[in-house]
Amino acid sequence: MTQTQASKTHTDVANFDRWTSSCFLPGAVVIDPGNSVLYATGGWRSDRPVWNEEACTNCMLCWVHCPDSSILVEDRIMTGIDYEHCKGCGICANECRFDALEMILEPDPLSEQAGAPVKGGN
């Protein structure tokens, strides 16, 4: 495949859901490794993990088990949860030995508790 066609898809992979037929490589081959970070899946969530920083011991069990790399860590210290990608599977809360993660029902998007919509909340 020519470089022209490759670069055409490569530059705008974040917006693949707006591509027309000619933007795809033949067979819809994807040549942009690591692009799943661009695909916000937070809107799939019906249950939300809530983190209790006080109870957290930074044991990293949740970080190890999270299938969507949504446990945010800086310098070996947990800093929060990536709600743009967390699908609400609940594995983190299930694995946590210190009751530092709790699953709550995702608020109704139109309620006051919901706050501003997260990316990927379509």
Added chain:
Amino acid sequence: MAEVTVLAATGNAMVAEAFRQAAPDVLAAYPITPQTAIVENFAKYVADGRVHTEFVAVESEHSAMSACIGASAAGARVATATSSQGLALMYEELHIASGMRLPIVMANANRALSAPINIHGDHSDVMGARDTGWILLFAETAQEAYDNSLISFRIAEHPSVQLPVMTTLDGFITTHAMERCELLDDETVAAYVGAYTPAYPLLNGETAAAQGMFASLGGTYFEIKKAERAAIDASMPCIKAAGEAWAAVCGRGFEVIDAWKCEDADYILVVLGSAAGNARVVARELRAQGIKAGVARIRVYRPFPFEELAQVLKGARAVGILDRSDSFGAQYGPVGLDVRSALYGEGLLIPTRDYIYGLGGADVTLDALRQAYGELQSLAAGELDQGLSYLGTR
């Protein structure tokens, strides 16, 4: 300068030779009559060290095409062969191969489908693959099966095509009957077929690539399918170029429609595959009696050469379509529907009749073809209605 060996060979033997000369990296196959000899011969070439191919003996045709898809995605040149129930068992993988734009070359020995069980030649199997996104070629002779099989690699692997190609020959009539054939030398064929450079192979590629992705709601699937339609539509110039390039090497002509005396013909039979010879014998006989008969044989069936065919048929007073399979419940058989649509598209309201013939290897007699040409004369004279009939039944 090409070196030509003249030999007596069957269609199966010639396809096996073509595959050996094209030297695929991987060939995965399962035996089925009347294709078996293609893979049997090829396996012997591998065992004898005459071709260095990873030969994968699988447990079914479903597995055969799956293995071919995996190997092709990895970046290999891939070939296989099947027939009838085997092709039917590949059905879901046929769509995957074309949807992933994998340039797999497969020979199909055209054969009837059960039930009732029957191992002989007709086009019921390949017509089931008509809408799967594969390019479909039909050979008339063992020689042409060889030529088409080599041309197939050039078409499939062309960077702007990247589609699987099925190179078909009629079961037993072409697969097993021995004919005078010309085999070109290995170096000449290798130079014609060329080396295959996959765009984004999963193995040994410079670019990390993912294949077979999920595309769901929101229209992404829809856009990708539109690209697939555009690809097969745009493949016709590449098919012609590949065929003409081989014609220049071997000296045998290449036309997507092999038209025999159609320029001034009043009555034309349209046919695919091995029955064309019988049709020409009868057409020649009729011409000796002053009746202008012609034969239009479709060599490339998908993409369908509707413009070329309409050009060939435009002067006819009546057209008969020989269909070696039925599209049960449809107005005409599959080829008949395509031909009528091509005529309509060009504004040609030529009366047509569709003849379902030779199912399950039933004989295609000269008398039956005389009857068809006779009916075309009645059709043109307004003494017979358009429609479908079974030709040659008791």
